[in-house]
Amino acid sequence: MAEIKEITRKLEEIHKKIKAEIPWEPVGPTPMPEMPDLRQWDMRLLKTYTPFYSPFCDLCCFCTYGKCDLTEGKRGACGIDIATQQARFILLACLIGCSAHAAHGGHILEFLIERHGSDKKVDLGTSIEVEAPNIRTVVGLKPETLGDLQIALEYVFKEIAHLLDSCHTGQEGSALDYESKALHASMLDHVGMEIADIAQIVGFDFPTSVADTPLVDMGWGAIDKSKPVILVSGHNPATSTVVIDYLREHNLEDQVEVCGLCCTALETTRYSDKAKIVGPLSRQLFFMRAGIADVIMTDEQCIRTDTPQEAAKVGSAVIACLDKAMYGLEDATEMDPDEIVRRMVDNKEQFAILDSPKAAEVAVRVAMAIAPQRKKGWVAEEEAIELAKKCTNCGMCEQVCPNLFSIGGGITEVAKGNFDLIRQQFLRCIGCGKCEEECPNNVPIFKIMQTAAGMETWKCRAGRGPVMDTEIRNVGAPLTLGTIPGVIALVGCSNYPDIDDVADMVDEFARRKYIVVLTGCAAMVAGMKKDKDGLTVYEKYPPDFDGGGVVNIGSCVSNAHISGAAIKIANIFAALPLRGNYEVMADYVLNRVGACGVAWGAMSQKAASIGTGFNRLGVPVVLGPHSSKYRRLFLSRKEEDDWKVMDARKREIVDTVEPAPEHLAYVCETKEKAMPMIAKLCIRRNDTPQGRAIKLNHYVSLYKKYIGAGLPEDIHLFVRRDADIPLVYKKEVRAYLQEIGWQPREPIGLPTLIGTYPTKVPVDAVIH
Amino acid sequence: MVIPLHRVNIFTGTKSGIAIDSAQEYADLIHRAKRPLLVVGPLLLASLPDGKLLLEYALDIAKAAGIPICATAQTRGKIVESGVQPDSVYDVVEIVNALKGPDWQGVKKEGNHDLVIFFGIRSDLGNQSLSTLKHFAPHLKTMTLCKYYFPHANYSLPNFKKDAKWQEFLESLIANLKKGD
Numbered sequence: 001m002a003e004i005k006e007i008t009r010k011l012e013e014i015h016k017k018i019k020a021e022i023p024w025e026p027v028g029p030t031p032m033p034e035m036p037d038l039r040q041w042d043m044r045l046l047k048t049y050t051p052f053y054s055p056f057c058d059l060c061c062f063c064t065y066g067k068c069d070l071t072e073g074k075r076g077a078c079g080i081d082i083a084t085q086q087a088r089f090i091l092l093a094c095l096i097g098c099s100a101h102a103a104h105g106g107h108i109l110e111f112l113i114e115r116h117g118s119d120k121k122v123d124l125g126t127s128i129e130v131e132a133p134n135i136r137t138v139v140g141l142k143p144e145t146l147g148d149l150q151i152a153l154e155y156v157f158k159e160i161a162h163l164l165d166s167c168h169t170g171q172e173g174s175a176l177d178y179e180s181k182a183l184h185a186s187m188l189d190h191v192g193m194e195i196a197d198i199a200q201i202v203g204f205d206f207p208t209s210v211a212d213t214p215l216v217d218m219g220w221g222a223i224d225k226s227k228p229v230i231l232v233s234g235h236n237p238a239t240s241t242v243v244i245d246y247l248r249e250h251n252l253e254d255q256v257e258v259c260g261l262c263c264t265a266l267e268t269t270r271y272s273d274k275a276k277i278v279g280p281l282s283r284q285l286f287f288m289r290a291g292i293a294d295v296i297m298t299d300e301q302c303i304r305t306d307t308p309q310e311a312a313k314v315g316s317a318v319i320a321c322l323d324k325a326m327y328g329l330e331d332a333t334e335m336d337p338d339e340i341v342r343r344m345v346d347n348k349e350q351f352a353i354l355d356s357p358k359a360a361e362v363a364v365r366v367a368m369a370i371a372p373q374r375k376k377g378w379v380a381e382e383e384a385i386e387l388a389k390k391c392t393n394c395g396m397c398e399q400v401c402p403n404l405f406s407i408g409g410g411i412t413e414v415a416k417g418n419f420d421l422i423r424q425q426f427l428r429c430i431g432c433g434k435c436e437e438e439c440p441n442n443v444p445i446f447k448i449m450q451t452a453a454g455m456e457t458w459k460c461r462a463g464r465g466p467v468m469d470t471e472i473r474n475v476g477a478p479l480t481l482g483t484i485p486g487v488i489a490l491v492g493c494s495n496y497p498d499i500d501d502v503a504d505m506v507d508e509f510a511r512r513k514y515i516v517v518l519t520g521c522a523a524m525v526a527g528m529k530k531d532k533d534g535l536t537v538y539e540k541y542p543p544d545f546d547g548g549g550v551v552n553i554g555s556c557v558s559n560a561h562i563s564g565a566a567i568k569i570a571n572i573f574a575a576l577p578l579r580g581n582y583e584v585m586a587d588y589v590l591n592r593v594g595a596c597g598v599a600w601g602a603m604s605q606k607a608a609s610i611g612t613g614f615n616r617l618g619v620p621v622v623l624g625p626h627s628s629k630y631r632r633l634f635l636s637r638k639e640e641d642d643w644k645v646m647d648a649r650k651r652e653i654v655d656t657v658e659p660a661p662e663h664l665a666y667v668c669e670t671k672e673k674a675m676p677m678i679a680k681l682c683i684r685r686n687d688t689p690q691g692r693a694i695k696l697n698h699y700v701s702l703y704k705k706y707i708g709a710g711l712p713e714d715i716h717l718f719v720r721r722d723a724d725i726p727l728v729y730k731k732e733v734r735a736y737l738q739e740i741g742w743q744p745r746e747p748i749g750l751p752t753l754i755g756t757y758p759t760k761v762p763v764d765a766v767i768h
Numbered sequence: 769m770v771i772p773l774h775r776v777n778i779f780t781g782t783k784s785g786i787a788i789d790s791a792q793e794y795a796d797l798i799h800r801a802k803r804p805l806l807v808v809g810p811l812l813l814a815s816l817p818d819g820k821l822l823l824e825y826a827l828d829i830a831k832a833a834g835i836p837i838c839a840t841a842q843t844r845g846k847i848v849e850s851g852v853q854p855d856s857v858y859d860v861v862e863i864v865n866a867l868k869g870p871d872w873q874g875v876k877k878e879g880n881h882d883l884v885i886f887f888g889i890r891s892d893l894g895n896q897s898l899s900t901l902k903h904f905a906p907h908l909k910t911m912t913l914c915k916y917y918f919p920h921a922n923y924s925l926p927n928f929k930k931d932a933k934w935q936e937f938l939e940s941l942i943a944n945l946k947k948g949d
């Protein structure tokens with residue numbers, strides 16, 4: 001009885017917070033879900049997509065009981081086993097990622113509420129009515145003001161604390177439960193990202209309800225180094241937008257160059273099309289060492305922790321603008337700007353300034369003061385040849401290279417006057433600088449590589465924010481029927497096996513009329529390759545969320561608009577209520593929306609939580625080979641796993657046999673393998689025969705193109721009836737099916753996992 | 769203790785692979801296995817300075833010892849071009865996922881493999897995959913033929929500084945495997 005009272009009290013509190021009395025939709029079964037509320041959904045997913053662990057080390061060194069040896073079935077002193085320890089580590093990574101985005105959202109909200117007030121309306125333009133699909137689905141709240149976003153954020157913060165608590169020594173003892181918690185944290189991440197980006201769009205007037213955003217300049221060559229140059233680096237636009245404001249107010253916008261690295265670059269170009277993108281994270285150290293920036297302003301996440309030291313080497317000034325990364329610098333937030341400028345110019349001091357307008361003023365004044373005295377230039381080829389002569393190609397550099405290649409080969413070629421190899425290597429370089437640190441001959445590798453960095457300029461489309469409701473209405477039917485073969489989301493960091501891979505993937509799938517969406521560093525590097533006509537993918541393909549479109553959604557936090565688009569397909573196109581109705585949304589996406597995420601260069605904890613959040617929503621994610629170091633994948637074992645679904649129309653459980661989608665988190669070793677895998681992971685059980693034939697056509701043709709002759713070895717699992725076989729391969733596929741004794745089977749009318757596991761959600765809830 | 773070449777991946781903890789540079793010893797280990805499997809990766813699509821495709825060594829080893837081949841990534845096409853039909857096609861994480869189930873029947877449906885030989889998989893992914901087997905597949909042993917030391921394998925080659933030495937080892941291994949027929 002007491003328990004029921006407690007549940008009722010809790011629910012009343014939640015209903016109050018989410019303003020349940022406003023009847024825009026009935027409140028579903030899980031508004032503001034806590035850890036156990038979606039556990040059954042997770043367990044159902046994990047039954048088919050079993051966690052696959054690759055421990056990085058044999059030990060646990062979390063507490064002073066240890067180090068504990070966890071090999072050969074041994075448990076730690078606290079009782080933990082190796083699988084559970086990996087899952088705990090994954091949860092921690094996802095929590096760090098989730099916290100980074102949520103705290104970013106919290107800072108932006110605070111900043112914008114101070115500027116505009118908490119009553120500032122959330123208005124994303126005339127083409128977007130479902131403004132916050134993640135918040136609406138998870139929290140159950142329809143945010144109408146910046147103040148409402150704070151309610152959602154408080155919920156995220158509360159859950160983060162509970163989840164982090166579960167990582168303490170002597171808590172959770174099940175790998176599966178830790179995975180459920182990681183899925184929970186990562187779902188919250190999408191809420192946090194959505195809060196951050198909606199606030200940014202509303203507060204900074206970023207583009208919204210528009211597809212054709214400006215094409216902005218990208219690359220070192222785009223930066224006019226004859227002007228004072230301010231480099232903004234990180235993710236939080238509270239700093240960079242204020243710099244632009246200051247320049248506009250003082251009529252200096254054409255006199256000072258503002259450029260950005262990583263997501264802050266993308267955010268800045270959403271604010272000003274005069275801002276330039278230097279490139280992704282992997283270009284950070286190169287650009288800093290080139291000394292082009294007169295002032296470097298750091299904010300948060302993925303900024304090099306040695307920025308002050310590197311900047312000092314080349315005479316760039318540094319201002320740390322956010323409390324998350326203050327580098328031990330003196331806090332000058334309360335200091336008089338004249339005094340700060342004087343000390344930065346005269347004494348070359350670096351400061352933390354946690355007041356954006358003051359930081360902006362100081363940055364501009366310092367840049368203008370020191371730029372004329374600074375010498376900025378690239379290393380000439382002749383000089384590079386001389387520097388390269390110190391290299392003995394001893395191979396020490398390869399030993400520490402995270403991308404596992406020997407730069408020494410390229411350097412020794414430079415010494416002979418040949419720059420071809422080093423230019424190719426530059427595309428594989430993730431820019432960490434470990435090689436130079438390791439070099440016993442002190443070869444200035446980064447300096448030599450400036451000759452390979454290229455002064456070329458490219459075009460990147462400015463991030464456009466959420467997918468419009470009108471676009472969802474147009475593509476809803478073709479996507480769920482399969483006639484648009486899928487949505488491919490290329491997201492995340494820049495630890496690429498080869499930077500060109502991303503542009504190649506975009507081109508391949510856009511040409512095949514998939515919808516290609518991008519965010520973060522992936523969105524930048526997609527534009528860093530030109531075709532034979534000199535066009536980047538942003539110039540070659542339309543910016544619409546439609547078959548054949550290439551859409552830059554925006555920065556890392558804009559990833560929430562991709563998961564949001566999937567939810568909107570269920571809500572707007574299929575008319576399923578989303579409010580506090582996560583399981584129904586995720587079940588719809590898993591079974592009917594042919595979407596696949598590709599985090600080809602994933603490096604960070606944020607990438608871990610973004611990807612895992614997509615997984616809980618039913619979107620599979622393909623990762624690059626190094627991502628095996630995340631320690632965990634979600635894999636099925638094809639025929640041997642449970643592919644049963646409920647046919648909601650007939651109310652019967654059916655064994656579909658088909659692994660669709662086959663995996664939820666998957667590592668591919670090469671681009672060649674990834675291409676057909678991405679196409680395969682867009683197959684869904686509800687595809688019409690026409691849609692399935694289109695999807696299989698791409699799967700087979702990509703397989704033949706990249707893997708070699710013959711049909712994919714598992715093609716029979718995806719052919720339900722003869723009508724599913726693509727016309728072009730009819731004869732070949734039929735012959736193969738006959739050879740292996742394939743039998744036709746009926747497609748499912750309305751496939752759902754609801755009804756196949758214990759849940760409060762009735763099967764009726766998925767019928768639209 | 770042998771330090772792996774790609775030191776970025778060295779932290780294995782307490783249980784590291786045995787480094788063996790004797791082709792005879794490797795051949796004996798392979799001969800002793802009842803159901804070995806050769807997992808072939810895309811690094812074998814490269815050629816050595818003398819022009820010989822690394823994949824040829826893999827195919828020769830498989831042929832000499834009658835080991836079934838699992839083609840990963842895009843290797844299937846080249847293997848077929850060489851006139852060989854791989855016994856199975858999986859990507860590396862898929863074959864490892866299958867191998868870790870003790871009841872899996874193997875690529876020949878004759879029972880799970882007792883020795884899995886990795887050849888041509890990039891070292892970070894290869895080492896992580898070997899770690900999965902080390903921790904979750906106590907029913908089998910693992911071996912590598914790449915020119916670097918893999919700490920998560922049961923048996924690994926040491927780091928070969930020169931390709932010629934590695935080439936010599938591979939040729940000697942093939943000869944020893946043939947001898948054991």
